Amino acid sequence: MEEKKKIIEFRHIVKSFDDQVVLKGIDLDIYENEFVTLLGPSGCGKTTLLRILAGFLEPNEGAVIFNGEDIKNLPPYKRELNTVFQKYALFPHMNVYDNIAYGLKIAKMSKDVIDQKVMRMLKLIGLEGFEKRDVTLLSGGQQQRVAIARALANEPRVLLLDEPLSALDMKLRKEMQYELKNIQQEVGITFIFVTHDQEEALTMSDKIVVMKEGEIQQVGTPEDVYNEPVNKYVAQFIGESNIMNGVMLEDKKVKFDDIVFDCVDVGFKPNEPVDVVIRPEDIDIVDVDQGKMTGTIESVLFKGVHYEIMVETVPGTSVNVNMHVQSFNEVTSSDGKEKISANDFYVDLEDMKDIDEKEMIARADAQAWNPETDELISINSVETNLENKIGEYTITFSTSNKTSITRKIWVIDQRVIENKKANEAISAFNFFKTADEIQESQTLDTDLKTWANAQAWKLDDEDQMIDLYVDYDFDPENIKEGIYRVTFSTEGHEFKIHTTDYAEKGKEVGLTFYPEDIHVMEKMGF
Template sequence: MDEKKKIIEFKHIVKSFDDQVVLKGIDLDIYENEFVTLLGPSGCGKTTLLRILGGFIEPTEGAVLLNGQDIKDLPPYKRELNTVFQKYALFPHMNVYDNIAFGLKIKKEAKDVIDQKVMRMLKMIGLEGYEKKDITLMSGGQQQRVAIARALVNEPKVLLLDEPLSALDARLRKEMQYELKRIQQEVGITFIFVTHDQEEALTMSDKIVIMKDGEIQQVGSPEDIYNEPVNRYVASFIGESNIIPGVMVEDKKVKFDDQVFDCVDVGFKDNEKVDVVLRPEDIEIVPKDQGKLTGEVLSVLFKGVHYEIMVETVPGTTVTVNMHVMNKNANVVKKDDEAISANDFYLDLEDMEGIDEKEIIARADAQAWSLTSDDYLSIAKVDTDLKQEVGEYHVTFSTSSGLSVTRKIRVIDQRVVENKKANEAISAFNFFKTTDEIQESMTLDTDLMVWANAQAWKLNNEDETVELFVDYDFDQETIKEGVYPVTFSTTGREFKIHTTKYVEEGKEVGLTFEPEMIHVMEKMGF
């Protein structure tokens, strides 16, 4: 079989607008007769790349080759390309025939040749007999077909399509996906299609180019990209996925959720942190004693062809504490030009060993400042009767001028919430804050974790931390005095499964999957 010929080569394409880089060195080859889709969210650079190829904008750096020739200096009308735009850009004062014939008339082709070509296009797009029809009276799908015919009648080497289906309703979109693929196969030229719709990409493409933030993440067939995504971004963008953090113990052995599983992936470093993807249709629900994982059915949703079932295999761990909110001046002492403030706070008996003045100042959020300049003053002295015993103690913070504030330290034997199934533990303290401190916080979620000294760790390795999330039900801007619950929790693990078998909610089940269904990906930063 002959090797396919390269028709387009993007060589290190960089594009900047007002110092913002929107394409960051794109290298991409496109071959004859391919249906290529540039897929990604709004702002990823896919339309910019298409416009550079069409000649509507110039790259900041790099070259575009068409059949081996640099086309940078060629204007759009001299490039062997045609574009179908999102809005179609048809001429409202022309009928269907004249819209399709427009480019041929500009080239001054013979009338009989124009007639033959236009009628052939009308037949191909299924609009025979519509040549005299007013373009403004046609449906969106019909207008789109006319726009495609107008582009194809000029016999371009490449057809560029910039989200041409976005204006159509869902039913018509699906019809046109198959129609576009049929037309591309019939005319036998290269189509380059821009979309943010994964279904369109999977349905029509020979090759998909996944883009993010001006860079290509992965290039491959729909099957390659769906079955072997290179990273979390691609896996979550194409199809539905269960994505789990894991560790590649060694070749063909991956660990996640504290278990080691056989897989088929190789080439990672031993004990390298990875992401693991398991597609919902690749997981089978079995009796509890037959599962590689076990869990509880949380929800069952009928989707027409299959059930979408959520199974919790690892319950999240949760702890709720009380945030005591006081008036903004409740903890402030003023004299002359100085002010000083501090909060009551809790200490865990275990955390007391080696505690020093700096940590006590930090835990109490003690601070002093000048009333006229707002400049911070140092806390010169810390006096406390604190002992390494459960109880209530006092601490006094003073400035060098002698202005002081006294607050309470409550030493407790802190309760730790253990979750043996998740192999993790979590703890957090009640805490005291003023309305001002909460309203002025720039990163409230982070500050709440710090104020509550919230932390989570693995039971079998206290040095291994677990990510925490915070939940609360108050408005930061309008918070008033009172006591507010704040909940800290870990995520746990839920798996989405697609199956034709019904399973009732609340049932304990097993989950199983084959080694080849586990896809290991490199960790990526966001």
């Protein structure tokens, strides 16, 4: 098989605007007759790279090699490439013929050669008989085709297309996707197409270049990028995905949702944390006893050609606690030189064996200070009738000058909520705070977890902690005295499934897939 020839080589392209680095050392090869799509969200650098190739921008570093020669210093009009812009940039005072012929007339070609080329272009874009038509009276799709014909009439080696379909409606966009691919195959030149639309990229491209924040994440065929994304970003950007945290136990063995699955991936370290992706169309809903995993159908949406079904396989675990917001509890010494404050608090019976004075000061958030200087004063005495059994007790915190405050302790048998299916447990305490403490918190979610001593862990490994999420419905800025509900929860796990078979909401089902449907990716560093 004949080896394809490189036509464009980007070598370590760096570009900055006002100290913001937009391209961070891009290396990319583009071959003759390829349809290449630069794909990524707004601001990822794809249009900047195109404009550097076109000659409208200069890179801060790097080389742009075209057909073996560095063209970095070549002006745009001397480069063997043409650009089709998002807004088409047709000349409104010229008809279709004159727009297409514009570049040929500048090149001083003879009239009969211009005639032949324009007529060939009109035939190519399916607008024969439109040569005298006013371009402002054409539809968006027709204007787009004229812009492409004008660019192709000059016989460039490469055609650059900067989001050329974004101004068209959905139906026309789909039609133009196929037309563009057909035109590229017929004229047999390299097309470099910029878009943020994944469907356009998958439909038209021979090669997709996925970009993020000025860097290339993956280069490959549409099939490669869709079926074998290199990381979570690519998997999320191209198509719909179910993405799980997993652990690669060994070659061809991956664990997620606390289940070990066979897969086809190799080359990871033993027990390496990974991201796992399974596409919605690769999962089948089966009877519970036939599934590799089981779950409950949470929702069913009809999408026209398929149903989108959400199945919860691992239910989240949650615990509710009461946050008692009290007035500021402080005592002032008789001479006014000291203040002391503390909160009531709860202790789990299980924690009683380890509790000491330092722990009690921390639990009560007890502190003393000089009101004139705000300097903290040591609490050097803690007196309590606390016993190692359930009940209500008192505790008194004092300074060396005998400034003291007395609060309450409740010893409780704290309920642990276990979720056997998720292999996890969660617990948290009711707690007491003042409005000021809540308003002054810089990281309220973290502080709420600390104040409630909220934690979640694996049932089969108590040392393996699980991330907790916090939910509350009060406004921290305007909180008043009272009792407020705070919920701590772990994240459950749902799978999105695309299927032509209807399934009933609320039904227990099994899910199955093949080892090759599991795609294991390295963890991304964000």
